Amino acid sequence: MAIKIQNITKQFGDFRAVDDVSFEIEHGQLVAVLGPSGSGKSTILRIIAGLETPDSGEVFLTGEEATDIPIQERNVGFVFQHYALFKHMTVWDNVAFGLEVRKVPKEKIQSRVDELLKLVQLSGYSRRYPSQLSGGQRQRVALARALAPEPKVLLLDEPFGALDSKVREELREWLRRLHDEMHVTSLFVTHDQEEALEVSDKVVIVNKGKIEQIGSPQEVYKHPKTPFVTSFIGPVNVVPGRLFGSHDETTYVRPHEIDLTYDVPEGKGGKVLPALVRRLNHVGANVKVDLELADGNTLQVHLTPERLSELSLVEGEQVFVSPKEMKVFTEDYTI
Amino acid sequence: MKTGKSRLLSRSLRITAITYLVVMLVLPLLALFSDSLSEGIVSFWKNMSQPVALHALKLTLITASVMAVVNAIMGTITAYVLTRYSFFGKSLLSSLVDIPFAIPTLVTGVMLVILYGPNGVVGTWLKEVFNLQVVFAPTGILLALLFVGLPYVVRSVQPVLHEVDVDQEEAASTMGASTWLTFRRVLFPALRPAILSGTLLSFARALGEFGSVVVVAGNIPMYSQTASVYIMGEIESQNQVAASSMSVVLLTLSFATILFVDWYTRDKSLEAGEVPEVAEV
Numbered sequence: 001m002a003i004k005i006q007n008i009t010k011q012f013g014d015f016r017a018v019d020d021v022s023f024e025i026e027h028g029q030l031v032a033v034l035g036p037s038g039s040g041k042s043t044i045l046r047i048i049a050g051l052e053t054p055d056s057g058e059v060f061l062t063g064e065e066a067t068d069i070p071i072q073e074r075n076v077g078f079v080f081q082h083y084a085l086f087k088h089m090t091v092w093d094n095v096a097f098g099l100e101v102r103k104v105p106k107e108k109i110q111s112r113v114d115e116l117l118k119l120v121q122l123s124g125y126s127r128r129y130p131s132q133l134s135g136g137q138r139q140r141v142a143l144a145r146a147l148a149p150e151p152k153v154l155l156l157d158e159p160f161g162a163l164d165s166k167v168r169e170e171l172r173e174w175l176r177r178l179h180d181e182m183h184v185t186s187l188f189v190t191h192d193q194e195e196a197l198e199v200s201d202k203v204v205i206v207n208k209g210k211i212e213q214i215g216s217p218q219e220v221y222k223h224p225k226t227p228f229v230t231s232f233i234g235p236v237n238v239v240p241g242r243l244f245g246s247h248d249e250t251t252y253v254r255p256h257e258i259d260l261t262y263d264v265p266e267g268k269g270g271k272v273l274p275a276l277v278r279r280l281n282h283v284g285a286n287v288k289v290d291l292e293l294a295d296g297n298t299l300q301v302h303l304t305p306e307r308l309s310e311l312s313l314v315e316g317e318q319v320f321v322s323p324k325e326m327k328v329f330t331e332d333y334t335i
Numbered sequence: 336m337k338t339g340k341s342r343l344l345s346r347s348l349r350i351t352a353i354t355y356l357v358v359m360l361v362l363p364l365l366a367l368f369s370d371s372l373s374e375g376i377v378s379f380w381k382n383m384s385q386p387v388a389l390h391a392l393k394l395t396l397i398t399a400s401v402m403a404v405v406n407a408i409m410g411t412i413t414a415y416v417l418t419r420y421s422f423f424g425k426s427l428l429s430s431l432v433d434i435p436f437a438i439p440t441l442v443t444g445v446m447l448v449i450l451y452g453p454n455g456v457v458g459t460w461l462k463e464v465f466n467l468q469v470v471f472a473p474t475g476i477l478l479a480l481l482f483v484g485l486p487y488v489v490r491s492v493q494p495v496l497h498e499v500d501v502d503q504e505e506a507a508s509t510m511g512a513s514t515w516l517t518f519r520r521v522l523f524p525a526l527r528p529a530i531l532s533g534t535l536l537s538f539a540r541a542l543g544e545f546g547s548v549v550v551v552a553g554n555i556p557m558y559s560q561t562a563s564v565y566i567m568g569e570i571e572s573q574n575q576v577a578a579s580s581m582s583v584v585l586l587t588l589s590f591a592t593i594l595f596v597d598w599y600t601r602d603k604s605l606e607a608g609e610v611p612e613v614a615e616v
Contacts, residue, residue: 051505071508078509084502088524097520098510142506149510 008057032196077146410488444550471553484537491533
């Protein structure tokens with residue numbers, strides 16, 4: 001195991017940021033820690049790095065107990081959301097810093113820095129200062145700097161959080177390719193579910209300081225285990241129990257897993273609801289259909305343009321809603 | 336098009352401002368310089384090479400320099416603690432830093448005499464245990480200067496520390512840098528201009544410090560008499576040329592210091608200025 005944390009708990013005043021969290025990460029994986037802001041995900045990352053001390057629990061890095069090892073000796077690479085580059089140093093000096101600290105011989109530093117700058121595609125920028133670079137370039141410098149001392153694990157705290165969406169997408173695809181080349185065990189924190197699902201091998205979903213689910217992107221998307229995961233990952237309709245199930249149950253249905261028909265389909269008696277088509281929105285790959293149920297609740301359905309033209313749906317029409325797939329949770333879960 | 340009236344107004348505005356500056360600043364300066372040289376350069380030199388004058392100047396320079404060094408170190412540490420740590424009473428302590436600016440310097444002197452004087456609690460103790468006399472001795476001058484100069488470094492370093500993200504320090508530590516190395520290589524280069532300008536400003540201030548020193552120092556010629564107190568003495572004994580000679584020396588020193596700080600900080604601020612973002616490649 002490259003990273004293992006066991007029963008980690010951390011409290012800030014009255015606020016329990018991390019509550020008895022345990023997980024393991026295998027060598028060479030790229031793992032996302034996904035959660036809303038304030039869920040404790042960054043704190044977990046900082047505890048692994050040694051930037052924060054847990055109140056209880058253990059941290060293992062490459063099989064060795066690291067809980068009491070100071071940051072300086074943990075040999076982790078850390079990338080900060082706001083780059084944290086040394087402003088008064090050139091790009092070259094920034095990347096060389098970790099090597100100089102470790103007293104690597106000069107010639108070796110030279111070749112390693114050149115190699116890394118090439119890797120992050122900034123070879124021509126070695127003499128620039130951070131203030132002369134764009135956000136995306138700065139974050140690539142930060143990445144090169146973190147990788148330079150060949151860390152055991154790479155930790156990234158919302159690495160694309162400060163970038164605009166286009167650069168963000170480019171950079172995350174690039175990070176995936178880089179990871180496939182380098183195979184450094186990497187753990188990155190994000191609040192963006194799309195980012196987590198697209199880039200990672202494994203997703204750790206955190207909410208209110210606790211782990212909700214761990215699994216591959218496909219697993220957590222297809223088989224969410226908790227109401228939180230269901231509603232956090234991908235769009236979902238939350239339907240109160242009395243419509244599809246019993247009173248203490250809530251049903252979660254993804255908009256694209258609902259079909260609409262004009263008649264009650266055979267053999268589907270209890271799982272069908274009448275609804276009124278309120279609005280059709282044709283923007284995007286699918287058509288978004290807003291429906292109003294008999295009790296006033298609303299429901300969104302995503303239909304392919306083909307299905308829509310089959311139905312020749314018009315706003316104001318009466319249809320029947322039949323979910324193809326849904327998740328039912330009992331109500332004692334709170335979201 | 337400017338009307339004749341507004342042209343007249345702008346001209347009279349300029350004349351008013353310039354005249355004001357000349358009368359208030361340039362004239363006294365000219366008077367001082369001409370008076371110090373009124374009996375010729377030889378006399379200026381003779382005045383300044385008097386053992387009493389030389390000793391006063393030397394004592395001033397030494398005490399101000401020692402104060403500046405201590406102030407640079409302690410001021411930086413104080414600023415660091417006040418920005419990076421949180422503890423009980425921090426905001427109160429932080430506002431106390433400005434007190435030396437607000438207290439009349441004579442009052443500063445009185446406070447120090449009460450505390451460290453022959454009848455003071457600390458003074459008696461120091462005398463008994465270490466046989467150290469603080470008040471009416473050069474040590475007292477140093478204490479007074481330290482008190483008066485305290486806010487300069489703290490207040491010039493604090494805003495820069497606020498600007499430097501904790502992130503940078505954390506990044507350095509994840510790369511294996513010790514606290515000291517992080518300070519030396521990451522924090523200090525960013526703070527250096529602020530530390531230097533704060534230190535030099537406190538030095539310039541200390542050169543002319545009178546109020547607190549005159550109360551604390553005892554003003555014994557050749558022992559605890561500083562340059563500014565010497566000037567006062569010469570004025571009182573009707574020796575105006577000697578007073579103005581020393582004044583010119585003090586003035587030149589502190590003016591040169593402030594000019595240097597001005598040039599240095601302006602230069603640095605240009606260098607640190609953000610260059611416009613370069614497009615993504």
